[in-house]
Amino acid sequence: MLVVMGTGASRGEVAEAHRRLEQMAPGVTWIEGARQSVFAVAGDVAGSDLASVRSLRCVERIVQVQQPYQLTSRAFRPDDTVVSSGNCKIGGGNIAVIAGPCSVENEEQMVRTACLVKSYGAAMLRGGAYKPRTSPYSFQGLGEQGLKLLEKAREVTGLPFVTEVTSVDAFAAVEDSADVIQIGARNMQNFPLLQRAGKSAKPILLKRGLSATLEEFLLAAEYIMAGGNPSVILCERGIRTFETYTRSTLDLSVIPAIKELSHLPVIADPSHACGKWSLVEPLAKAAIAAGADGLMIEVHPDPDQALCDGPQSLKPERFGRLMSSVGKIIAAG
Amino acid sequence: MLVVMGTGASRGEVAEAHRRLEQMAPGVTWIEGARQSVFAVAGDVAGSDLASVRSLRCVERIVQVQQPYQLTSRAFRPDDTVVSSGNCKIGGGNIAVIAGPCSVENEEQMVRTACLVKSYGAAMLRGGAYKPRTSPYSFQGLGEQGLKLLEKAREVTGLPFVTEVTSVDAFAAVEDSADVIQIGARNMQNFPLLQRAGKSAKPILLKRGLSATLEEFLLAAEYIMAGGNPSVILCERGIRTFETYTRSTLDLSVIPAIKELSHLPVIADPSHACGKWSLVEPLAKAAIAAGADGLMIEVHPDPDQALCDGPQSLKPERFGRLMSSVGKIIAAG
């Protein structure tokens, strides 16, 4: 940790800062610069100590040399984590495609989609039962009934499924039913939900928040791992920028960046990121080429009739084409 | 609602779209352009109908003429809403300053701060008992014990207090104790929490999300009002941009914009927005000059020792100076 003192810090303030820092950690070095002085503190500093240093009026800023996340860091576990659910493996060289409709609407839609995406090679199903919606007047999902339909689709296809949970209250119901539990972008910093996920025995698929930095994303995963759950799949789904042609901006640079910083698997959701079906296939290929461990793709048997996010849903045949071209990218790996 | 058909839409697709639209609403006008045609649909269209139109492959985009929020709109209620708690009124010409520490730390700190900010003219107390923290290793707040200390500070000063709730689980405890319940920026789209707030009899202070548009902000308030709670105070606390000198970018243009679009009171939190105590006073003055109905200011008796957000906390005397200069801006109003 480097503590940069302000230009106007007095001798007394510098001495007081020095005294405090030495109480916190053994190795404190004082470097006097032309206009500003800096303290270098070796070793770990507790979070509360850190806050107390940051609060000192004479401190201009603190530069943390080490990353604030630990369990999620590559340093903590040099080998790639592989998250498994049924026959589906994600990470460590295993690439999986998760597919299905945005919302579970009815049995026919869900089962038919499940069979079709399986036939094209999807390894896991997706479908929203609890839908976080911007407007209170939009379709909010089928809730527990939706979970039953997902179970039916699993029964028919043998594929595991992932579905989103939006509250601690509904967590147990989702946990009992789903194979993988999704925490959506809007809840990436819903800390009680992350803490609950940390106590689950099921893998968690954690989506990046709309304006979350990479560090915040890894710290959200750290909440889950610190709670005791080592099975976290990270998912890039686009960040909010000034561009309006696409719904969000898919940030594929986080894929290789996460590979450097963390051992956790990372997948991409091009459907939600761009919001336009015609851009999904090229972005899916790009995500795999960038090193993603998987994809999450929206597929609807009849997008023209979808209750939610139809414009970004692929028709099954288009999904088949995507699987074929993504397969070539994987092979080119 | 305007439905813009894509350039490649065939006659058959246009006819099908026309047929569907006429099932939804009576007044559908078809305007054939040189290259693209447009349908204008008068009257209200249900949310699910809207999704089904948006999903049509031949539709390029939908332009909504009317705002998607209703109860929060100025059209719904032309007069300013005034939210009251004890003697404190916010909105409709009533300007109130809410002050206190970021986190409740102990009785001495909370009560002393409360007395000091009251002496300088604060009308409501603030203090965090449940703290949403980016890192699982940061101080997470005193929880229910913190609520007790806030009650103590209320008892001593007679001032009402606002404190944040971060989960549906803890809602009842906060609701029983607090005068006004805060939903923080990270939970602005925590829809189960908003729905719970809609059932409360206590006023809700809703902070804008870090990357929330004005429309999403008003739709979050709409969740609360649609649930039956008419007492919502909006709070601008800075949005995330590329600028790194300040923690967030305080967006003061939303203050007069909200005044045009909505009847709800709106306040500003310059402390969290900028993250630097030296910028708080000028931004507080600016917020009031822009038309804000109030301010939320962090004050700590000894910021150098604060457990949280010390760098943005004002010392009590500086807060006194802020109250004096803000008072002059109000008078100049």
Place this chain on the structure above:
Amino acid sequence: MLVVMGTGASRGEVAEAHRRLEQMAPGVTWIEGARQSVFAVAGDVAGSDLASVRSLRCVERIVQVQQPYQLTSRAFRPDDTVVSSGNCKIGGGNIAVIAGPCSVENEEQMVRTACLVKSYGAAMLRGGAYKPRTSPYSFQGLGEQGLKLLEKAREVTGLPFVTEVTSVDAFAAVEDSADVIQIGARNMQNFPLLQRAGKSAKPILLKRGLSATLEEFLLAAEYIMAGGNPSVILCERGIRTFETYTRSTLDLSVIPAIKELSHLPVIADPSHACGKWSLVEPLAKAAIAAGADGLMIEVHPDPDQALCDGPQSLKPERFGRLMSSVGKIIAAG
């Protein structure tokens, strides 16, 4: 063009707007809604007329159905434009890699890099002679001497080169020397420079501005084409977001989006976008997988000694590895 009238527009104002619109274009349809009325105007409206409608106080907003760019649009030219320079072709299925150092430093560095990147398959050289630098105290490039060194490298390798021009003053010198002229991100809306480029017989490589929307990017290219120069290569080089781990955020969704909207070739510059050499190869592969017509890659024989942007420069062998893996992605097509 759709003209949405404000909720408060009076009968007289609507009539006046109607009168004005009919003077501008023949087909004006008036659609009266429940609360707001809309005019639909078929056919083209001149820019100055548009401004005069937009300025009407009773107009809430204007929705343009047609794209504001013409010559750059896919509608104007359905087939892909292929830009050629020497043996290097870009667009219409031709993929080219442009490589070289950020700055031209000396003959040995430039010629050696040129020979090496040629040996690995680069089709064009790059190197900065006129450097736009954020600080006046940074190395500003060798200017005309740099052009001479680039010519030398071309002579030795037979490869064409692209180099940046930063002012109308220096345009003639760059135009005489370079094969392709680059207009950098900071000058994407330097309109006199774009107009000058429109009069050139040399192809222009136009980089997207740091906060430019896709529409603004295509309008900048429109300036060049409207001036008479049909040879424009677009280049995505990252946009500015809140993320700080990478220098900018490479927006690969614009690659397929540009392919839909425009006939112009589009390439990606992952080196400048991410600012970290270790992320360049995965992002280069991703860009090609997303459909890019080429890449621009920084290569330096000894990045540890580079005068500029060393941290994002690849060593020649790493560039060779990139060419090999990118080649596999191209083959997987």
Place this chain on the structure above:
Amino acid sequence: MLVVMGTGASRGEVAEAHRRLEQMAPGVTWIEGARQSVFAVAGDVAGSDLASVRSLRCVERIVQVQQPYQLTSRAFRPDDTVVSSGNCKIGGGNIAVIAGPCSVENEEQMVRTACLVKSYGAAMLRGGAYKPRTSPYSFQGLGEQGLKLLEKAREVTGLPFVTEVTSVDAFAAVEDSADVIQIGARNMQNFPLLQRAGKSAKPILLKRGLSATLEEFLLAAEYIMAGGNPSVILCERGIRTFETYTRSTLDLSVIPAIKELSHLPVIADPSHACGKWSLVEPLAKAAIAAGADGLMIEVHPDPDQALCDGPQSLKPERFGRLMSSVGKIIAAG
């Protein structure tokens, strides 16, 4: 300067970095941490040396303790700079309002507006003769003829005027005619233009770029001052964010931040920032309350007929009302 070595840096690399750093500056301290080591370098390091350190593969990052700008810094000149033009003074407690139309359209419009804004208290005129326009098909301004009309307005009112220059070519013409020369947001990093401005004897009004950080803004001013021109007025005009209700997001926190970091005067342009006339007055008041040294306000005698930016232009009477309410904020100071 602090040089943070990567976690994987070998002993040999650390030694090589140490050797290089010692060649650059006398006071190099080596601090060995648990996992990473850091070098602290006291004193100034030349820009090219800095680049060569940054390029070392074993260096993770460089933290600059001192600001990269010098002449624009408060440390360089502790007292506020006052920029004068005729009777108009800006900075050091002098607050001035600059007003006029977006574009100069004709003599009647320009002179009438000038007389009206003078009668309400404006201290300087504004009007665009060279207009940077996103589309090549938009009105591009009257050029030199526009300058003549501005001179006429100055003659009639006795007020100085500011107008934008968009190229080095047109600089001399604008310099001969105008009292203050504006460099617009799109040219904030047009370095040849900044260098030309540095050689001028006229004051420069420099607008912040749409995605410029505060540091880049001050470095752009540094270009002008380093060229020899000490008279720079900074102007905040809104930055680009995801919010679409306003055109840009006025960032008022930079006003007090600039006051801390620099001695240069800073004004705000709420008209361009918000793009909606109804928000201009509250934001103008807010800017002054935040400490701005002046305002730039668009006024048009008949905004319904404006050739450019009518929706954000105030009618003269509304401008009068703004001047009155801003006057009260100044008095409340």
